[in-house]
Amino acid sequence: MKKTFLISVSILAAGLFYTTNVQAQSLKDLLKRENVEKVVSAVTGKNTASMEGTWNYTGAAVEFESDNLLAKAGGTVAANTVEEKLNEQLAKVGFEEGKLSFTFNADSTFMARISGKDLKGTYSYDTSHQKVNLKFAKLVGLNAKLNCTSTDMNLLFNFDKLLDLITFLSSKSNNNTLQTIGSLAEGYDGMLMGFSLKKE
Numbered sequence: 001m002k003k004t005f006l007i008s009v010s011i012l013a014a015g016l017f018y019t020t021n022v023q024a025q026s027l028k029d030l031l032k033r034e035n036v037e038k039v040v041s042a043v044t045g046k047n048t049a050s051m052e053g054t055w056n057y058t059g060a061a062v063e064f065e066s067d068n069l070l071a072k073a074g075g076t077v078a079a080n081t082v083e084e085k086l087n088e089q090l091a092k093v094g095f096e097e098g099k100l101s102f103t104f105n106a107d108s109t110f111m112a113r114i115s116g117k118d119l120k121g122t123y124s125y126d127t128s129h130q131k132v133n134l135k136f137a138k139l140v141g142l143n144a145k146l147n148c149t150s151t152d153m154n155l156l157f158n159f160d161k162l163l164d165l166i167t168f169l170s171s172k173s174n175n176n177t178l179q180t181i182g183s184l185a186e187g188y189d190g191m192l193m194g195f196s197l198k199k200e
Contacts, residue, residue, distance in 0.1 A: 051104040051123075053200065054101055054103040054200040055102050055103075055153050055198065055200070056100075056199075058196050059083070059087050059195075060083050060195065061083065061156060061194050062083045063079070064192075065191070082188070086181065089177050089180050089181050093166055094170050095114070095166070095195070099115050100112070101197075102197065104123060108124060117171075131144065132155070143157075144157050144161070145192055151198060154194060159181065159184075159193050
């Protein structure tokens with residue numbers, strides 16, 4: 001009887017230790033800076049992190065402007081499918097990991113670097129609408145939705161503005177690639193397309 005009691009107590013203690021450890025781990029993950037920033041952004045609709053710094057391209061990003069549209073389009077499966085296809089097309093014009101980056105400076109200037117070529121411009125950020133306006137010398141008025149934490153950033157454009165940017169930045173852009181990207185957007189009115197970036 002005493003032996004059974006000790007075994008039961010040991011199992012209970014081990015269970016409590018495991019539960020506490022799991023909860024502590026979950027709480028630790030939950031309180032990571034980027035997770036807190038994402039929650040604050042989702043609740044308030046505001047970005048909490050600064051754009052300043054160098055951000056490296058990691059792949060395509062797609063976002064539907066409303067949950068209703070996302071549901072109509074078939075949910076995250078549709079978004080992931082479009083993202084994969086957009087990734088393929090962007091790679092054809094040189095938009096790949098290690099070949100594209102954006103550096104945003106505190107003085108509202110920025111530089112886009114693609115395949116070793118630097119293009120300078122200015123930017124302004126509208127906090128109330130979470131929009132960033134990018135201006136290159138020969139290309140004015142590129143508005144993008146900005147989703148930003150301290151480690152990750154998405155720059156999301158209406159597809160026609162994305163096509164303008166691709167044409168301007170890439171010497172490899174061709175009509176077939178641009179038409180394919182355009183056709184990806186045709187079926188989803190209200191879909192934003194752009195770049196997923198990670199801070200250096």
